[in-house]
Amino acid sequence: MRLVERYVMFYAIAILLSGLFLMSVGVEQMEIFYAVYLIEFLVCANVVASFRRSLERNLRFIILMFLLGFVYSIAQRVLQLLS
Amino acid sequence: MGMHPGVPRRQRFLGVFLVAFGVLTTATSALIGGRNLGGLGLASFIIGLLLIYLQSPPSFSAELVEAFSLSSLANVERVLRELGPDTRSLYLKVHDRLDVPMVFLPMEENPASVSESSLIDEDRFLVIASGDPPKTGLLLEAPGASLLALMERESGVDFTDLGKENLLDSIRGSMVGSLELVDDIRGTVTKEGVYLEMRDGSLGSLSNSVATKAPNVASRLGCPICSAAICATIKATKCSMVLENAAHSRGRHSVTLRFVGGETSEAS
Numbered sequence: 603m604r605l606v607e608r609y610v611m612f613y614a615i616a617i618l619l620s621g622l623f624l625m626s627v628g629v630e631q632m633e634i635f636y637a638v639y640l641i642e643f644l645v646c647a648n649v650v651a652s653f654r655r656s657l658e659r660n661l662r663f664i665i666l667m668f669l670l671g672f673v674y675s676i677a678q679r680v681l682q683l684l685s
Numbered sequence: 686m687g688m689h690p691g692v693p694r695r696q697r698f699l700g701v702f703l704v705a706f707g708v709l710t711t712a713t714s715a716l717i718g719g720r721n722l723g724g725l726g727l728a729s730f731i732i733g734l735l736l737i738y739l740q741s742p743p744s745f746s747a748e749l750v751e752a753f754s755l756s757s758l759a760n761v762e763r764v765l766r767e768l769g770p771d772t773r774s775l776y777l778k779v780h781d782r783l784d785v786p787m788v789f790l791p792m793e794e795n796p797a798s799v800s801e802s803s804l805i806d807e808d809r810f811l812v813i814a815s816g817d818p819p820k821t822g823l824l825l826e827a828p829g830a831s832l833l834a835l836m837e838r839e840s841g842v843d844f845t846d847l848g849k850e851n852l853l854d855s856i857r858g859s860m861v862g863s864l865e866l867v868d869d870i871r872g873t874v875t876k877e878g879v880y881l882e883m884r885d886g887s888l889g890s891l892s893n894s895v896a897t898k899a900p901n902v903a904s905r906l907g908c909p910i911c912s913a914a915i916c917a918t919i920k921a922t923k924c925s926m927v928l929e930n931a932a933h934s935r936g937r938h939s940v941t942l943r944f945v946g947g948e949t950s951e952a953s
Contacts, residue, residue, distance in 0.1 A: 605865070610735055617728040624724055635724035639731055653862045655841045664738060 606657060609650045616642050633675045640668050696736050703733030747890045754909070755894060758828070761906075762899035765790070768823060774905050775945070776827065776915050778925040779845070786830045786916035788906055788928075791822035828902065829912030832866070833920070836913060839863040844920035849874050852921045856881075856914055866910055878926070878943040879918050883910065885936050896933035907931045911940050918942060 617639050624635060647665060651658035707730025714722035775789045827833075836859040837843055847855055853872055860866045866888055872881035885892060888910065895908040902908070907915055911931050919926055922944070930941040 606739055610732070610739065613735070614728075614732045617731065618725075621724045621728045625722075629724070632723055632727065635727050639728060643731075652841075653858070654839050656839060660739060664735065 605650065605654055609646060609657075613643065613646045616646065633679055636672060636675055640672055643668060700733045700736030700738075703729045703736065705733075707731070707733055747888050750888065751891045751894050754891070755898060758895055758899045758902050758909075761825070761828075762902050764823070765901040765905065772822075772905075774928045776919045776926045776928060776942070778923060779916075779920045786827040786833065786919060788825050788827045788912075789822055790825065790905065793821070825906070827912050827916050828906055828909045829914070829916050832864075832909055832913035833916040836860065836864055836917065844917045845923075847921040849922055852879075852918060855921070856917050859917070860910075860914065861886075866913070870914065874922075876944075878929070878941065879922070880939070880941050881911075881914050881918070882937065882939040883914065885938070889936060892933055892938055893935065896938075903933050904931050907940055908933060908938065911938055915940060915942060 620638050620642060621635065624638065629635070644665070647658075647661050651661065707726045707728070710726030710729060711723045712726075714726060772791050772793065775791070777787045777789055779786055833844070840855075840859040840863040842855050842859060844852075844855065852874060853870075856872075857870050860870055860883075861868065865886055867883040868886040869884040870881060872879060892903075892908045892910055896903040903911075905928070906912060907928060908931070911933075915926070915928065925945040926942040927945060928940065929943050930939075932939050
């Protein structure tokens with residue numbers, strides 16, 4: 603199996619398990635799911651990027667999108683608390 | 686930035702399916718108030734996006750790579766058979782990080798006497814020094830030079846910046862971790878030379894074919910994989926090295942290198 607496929611599969615298993623765990627402990631906020639997935643993504647990306655620089659370049663755009671999504675969800679929560 | 690053109694159709698289809706499934710699951714969980722089901726929907730959505738965007742490089746079989754390179758190597762084999770006498774090759778020291786690793790095959794044995802400075806600026810294939818047979822010979826680009834450039838680009842390691850102590854770990858990281866050229870690589874670095882032993886991976890049949898169809902290239906210059914490891918070694922050690930032995934057997938290959946001026950060291 604190639605490095606990219608291994609990476610996607612490993613990440614899929616990781617977020618599936620963490621998603622099931624969060625569900626089982628009764629977490630309901632999507633922000634928490636998102637934050638956990640993001641942390642796992644960044645860890646996996648760092649591990650893989652140390653082996654393959656071209657993959658790191660491909661992942662930069664996805665990391666940026668992920669972070670923007672995170673900023674959006676935090677901003678929404680802050681607005682909700684303020685109102 | 687759009688969908689990557691290199692994404693295979695099946696992978697893209699699976700990605701689109703997972704994105705749609707994720708959106709539907711999240712929307713449904715929001716509608717029925719089951720918020721935590723949305724977490725799994727989000728996971729499915731993210732994996733779908735990754736599958737759509739991430740390029741899985743097209744995989745080529747070892748037979749295809751073999752078919753691409755074997756004719757060129759067979760031509761080099763013919764040249765070696767016709768011109769080159771039975772001498773050991775000298776991998777020349779790389780002076781600058783941008784230099785392409787070169788290998789000199791002298792017409793007469795005694796590569797230690799070759800003046801490297803006289804060869805480094807050579808842009809010729811056939812170097813002729815009248816009256817000095819050890820300085821006359823073939824000057825070739827190392828068969829693994831391009832592979833080394835790719836190894837450096839993908840692993841982010843510049844072998845020129847390494848010392849002898851980090852050499853083996855870095856070669857292993859590049860060849861096993863980054864490019865998956867071999868399954869394992871081990872070796873020893875001594876004052877006299879370097880010994881490397883590689884266990885073949887998916888490109889094993891390429892090495893076997895080179896050893897069978899171009900035996901002079903394999904034993905005197907090294908197959909492209911061995912040669913890439915040798916090039917990395919000369920870059921890191923900043924020394925010229927004589928290729929004492931390059932042995933290829935089924936599933937394994939090994940190279941024994943000697944620093945110019947030193948004695949050969951066989952280690953395991």
